[in-house]
Amino acid sequence: MLKNYLKTAFRSLWRNKRYALLNITGLTLGITVCLVIYVIIQYEQSFDTFHxxxxxxxxxxxxxxxxxxNTNYTQAVPFPIPTVLPNDFAEFEKVTGIVQMGKRLVTLEDSKGNIQHKFKPLVYFLQPSFxxxxxxxxxxxxxxxxxNDPSATVLSRSTAEKYFGDWHKAMGKVIRLDQQFNLTVTGILDDPPENTEFQFDMVATYAMMKINEIKDWVTIDDIHSCYVLLRPGQDVAKIDRHLIAFSKKYKDPKNTAxxxxxxxxGVHTDKRTGNYIGRVVPPERIRMLWMIAAFILLIACVNFINLATAQAVNRAREIGVRKVLGSNRWQLQTQFLSETAILVLLSLQLAMILALCLLPFISSVMSLPLGAGMLTSGNVYLLLFAIFLVVTLLAGFYPSIVVAAFNPINALKSRIAAGRKSGGISLRRGLVVFQFIITQALIIGTLIILQQMNYFHSQSMGFTREAIVNVPFRNDSAGNAKISYLRGQLEHIRGIQEVSFSDAAPSSDGNWWTGFKFDHQTEDVKFASVTRWVDYNFLNTYDIKLVAGRNLTxxxxxxxxxxxxxxxxKLGLKPADVLNKNMDVWDGRIKGPIVGVVRDFTAGTxxxxxxxxxxxNIKRRFSNAGIRLAAGADAQASMKAIEKLWNDNFPEQIFEYQFLDQKVAEYYREERQLAHLYEIFAGIAIFLSCLGLYGLASFMAVQRIKEVGVRKVLGATPAHIVYLFSREFMLLIGIAFVIAAPLVWYFMHNWLNNFVNRVDINWSVFVAGGMTALLIALITVSSQAIRAAMMDPVNSLKAE
Structure with missing residues (x-):
């Protein structure tokens, strides 16, 4: 019997190729979106799960x-903590401190000290217990x-191969770090997997930098963190209480941290704390992706229902004959579910192929390492099986009931024309409304995200970021000694307008926060401040305005x-009140008068x-040259001249540079990637919704064919017929808009609240989203409406 069902199903689908193609297209797209989103979620939730x-x-x-x-949370801890913790907590089996030093200069030298190769690996300093x-x-x-040896280092496989050609040759070799430390390679690690927070190229020890000897319990830096391994069966809540007492034991009573x-x-999902890779994926983003996957799959199922019920009317005679010949409802339902199952199976196979083709594109858009192997895991096959069952039942169950319920006499007379007020029609209209709620929500939500991204790009940050290039250089005594010479040489290069030396550009994603004493007070003020070590030309180069006082000398x-x-x-004063007042940083190590107040600029993002x-103005902390190019200058020629100057003066260094506007744009990379992803999903939702409208329009065209004929005989024009069809869909989309608008406003308002600087949700976005959905719907419906309007009324009114 199963063979007969399948044979009949294939024949039916082949006879109705257009219907089958539309359904397969919709289901394939819906399942593809589910697969792609599942792969993204699978990757994000796999971080450090291999330990x-x-x-x-x-x-x-x-x-x-x-x-x-409010309470502030950070991964940064005082430098003594990894050394002291093991002495105070028996609950910890192992403790390790970690310092991510960023990309540092590594050189390979010959026996005479001549540099043979230069590299910049990502370096971590850590304790061996790591x-x-x-x-x-x-x-x-x-x-x-x-x-164990302070002069030892361990390299990743790819780093060793880059330096020595074959990682086997690296063992025992000596490399030089930052032109200061000679390190011996004592180990080779396989490259860290993509789904770990620790993407090191090279590892050195705490002892080499004498980090374990630092006694400062006040200063913290995001590059320094501490991890512990608990002994089995420990109570984390109890340890947290002991950590509070531990803090009071070692820190100054004034230090409330x-x-x-x-x-x-939680390292990869807690947006309060950050991590070393600089990318956090909070749980609410995962939930949003799941919701999008579910909704788009539901839209595809709704399309199937609408198209299937429309097609069922055309198959009325077939159903009538089957019933007359003895088929019962269960057999007809099974037959229809068999056809649905075949369509779903075909769609699953096509979706796998399409997902494999799309993964490289999605990987590029999201900057994620999504490989084809992620679609061949056991979890993916379980997901596909679940989709098969759910979609087959969800998409096929209702149409099978509709088909099985046909009266055989009416079916044979082609009188299957359920009234427009029937529950079936109402359900189908409700499904279309549901589709356009999701579609309009995605359109409007994407427009709001794009507005916020445009705001980040166009909003003033209080300084000039266009045509400014930042070039790092050595911040040791040799580098500092050349600052005056470099400044003079740069100022003579054609196309360079301003030059400044500092520790960083005005905006940085790695700010140093520190406390200070104000106006000879004995205690630090109650807030920390971002520090910038700059020269006298910093304000001119970045066009930062003074509001009181003068510039640095x-x-x-x-x-x-x-x-x-x-x-x-924050001091509760006015600009004029702080001028000539004393500032004291690090207990008197750096102190002097405040000579000027500058207009606010964005130091972070x-x-x-x-x-x-x-x-x-502390020269010994300068490590960055900020160079502003003149308007209309030949940037390429200027950069070549700068590169030559750097290579002549720092032959042991690797010349690098970055334009400030590009650096600032990278701060919002994740939001921009999400916007692109939502654009793709919104486009797919629009396309699927159009298929659904096509299905309902087809159904109505069949149901109202005689009505259209009568109206044309009575003088109705094609334009009037098109309006007759379109009016109802305009009403459905209007209802969807009324429901979608407040939902979108609520969710997007909450999303925008994550940003201190944000756009206001404007009514024009809702108008644009609603009109876009309406226009697309009208174009889709018009094809069927025009077709019905152009039919010869004689043919539509003929007795069958």
Whole structure:
């Protein structure tokens, strides 16, 4: 019997190829979206799950009171913590400190000290216990002893191959780090997988930098964190309480910061704390992706229902004959479900092929390493089986009931024409409304996201970011000694307008926050401030405006400070009130008068609140040259001249540069990627909804064919007939808009609240979204409406 059902199903689908093609197209797209989203979610949820002790690994966070009763969380911890924790907590089996030093200069030299090769690997300093906590594959060396010597280093496989051609040759070789340290390669690690927070190229020890000897419990830096491995069966809540007492034991009573544990699984998902790869995927984003996948699959199922019920009317005679010949409802339902199952199976296979083709494109859009192998896991096959069952039942069950319920006499007389007020029609209209609720929500939501991205791009940050190039250089004594010479040479290069030396550009994603004393007070003020070490030309180069006082002097022998308006406001003063008042940083190590107040500029990103900033002229901390190119200058020629100057003066360095506007754009990369992804999903939802409208329009055209004929006989014009069809769909889309608009406003309002600087949701966005959906719907419906309007009324009124 099953063979007969399948044979009949194939024959039916072949006879109705157009109907089958539309259904397969809709289902294929819906399933493809599910597969792609599932792969994205699978990747994001796989971070650091390969560690065998992952359930016992925790990160130590610093918790401090913020403004307005808020609490601040950060991964940064004081430098002594990894050394002291093992002495105070028997609950910890292992403790490791980690410092991500960023990309550092590594050179290979010959026996005479001449540089043969230069590289910039991503360097981590850590304690040897790191490899007792985390699982990374060792290709050479002993993890128990490889980092015991302070002058030892371990390389990743790809880094070793880049340096030595073959990683086997790297063992025992000497490399030079930052032109200061000679390190011996004592181990080779397999490259870290993509789904880990620790993407190191090279590992060195705490002992080499003497980090374990630092006694400063006040200063914290995002590059330094601490991880612990708990002994089995420990109570995390109890340890958190002990960490509060631990903080009070070692810190100054005025330091209110404490510490707590965070499970390893939270490192990739907690947007409060950040991580070393600079990308956090909060749970609400995962939920949103699941919702989009479910809704688009539902839209595809709705399309199937609409097209299937429309096609069922055309198959009325077939159903009538089957009933007369003895088929019962169960057999007819099984027959229709068999056809649905075949369509779904075909769609699943096509969706797998399409997903494989799309993954490289999605990988590029999202900057994620999504490989074809991720579609061949057991979980994917379980998902496909679940989709097969759900879609077959969801899409095929209702149409099968409709078909099985046909009266055989009416069916044979072609009188299957359920009244327009029937429950079936109402359900189909309701499904179309549902489709356009989702479609309009995606359209309007995407427009709001794009508006926010445009705001980030166009909003003033309080400084000039166009035509400014930042070039890093050595911040040691040799580099500092050449600053005056470099400035003079740069100013003579054609096309260069301004030059400034500092520790960073005005906006940075790695700010250093520190406290200070104001006006000879004995205690630090109650807030920390972003620090910038700058020269006298910093304001001119970046076009930062003074609002009170004067600029820094040209000499660096006199210590002076500039502060921004936000810092002044936090002090509860006016700009004129802080001029010539003393600032004291790091307990008197850096102090001097405030000589000027500058207009606020964004020191971080526009996603954050305006930060208090102070700037001072400390030459030994300069590590960045900011160069503004003149309008209309030949940027390529200017950059070649700058590169030659750098290579002549720093032959051991690797010349690098980045334009400031490009750097700022990278701050919003994740939001921009999400916007692109939502654009794709919105486009697919529009297309699927159009298929659904086509199905309902087809159904109505068949149902009302005689009505259209009568109207044409009575003088109705084709335009009137088109209006007759379109009016109803305009009403359905209007209802969908009324429901979608408040839902979109609620969810997008909450999303925008994640940003301190944000756009206001304007009514024009809703109008644009609604009109777009309406226009697309009318174009889709018009094809069927015009076809019905152009039919010869004689043919439509003939007796069958």
């Amino acid at each position: 065998t002790k992952k359930d016992r690994i925790y990160r130590v966070l610093t918790v401090s009171p913020g403004e307005n009763g 490899f007792d906590i985390f699982d990374y594959k060792w290709l050479a060396g002993n993890k128990a002893t490889a980092l 404490t510490h707590m544990l965070q499970p390893l699984a 040209r000499t660096d022998s006199v210590r002076e400070f500039l502060v921004n308006e936000t810092l002044v406001q 526009l996603k954050e609140a305006m930060a208090p900033v102070f700037m001072s």
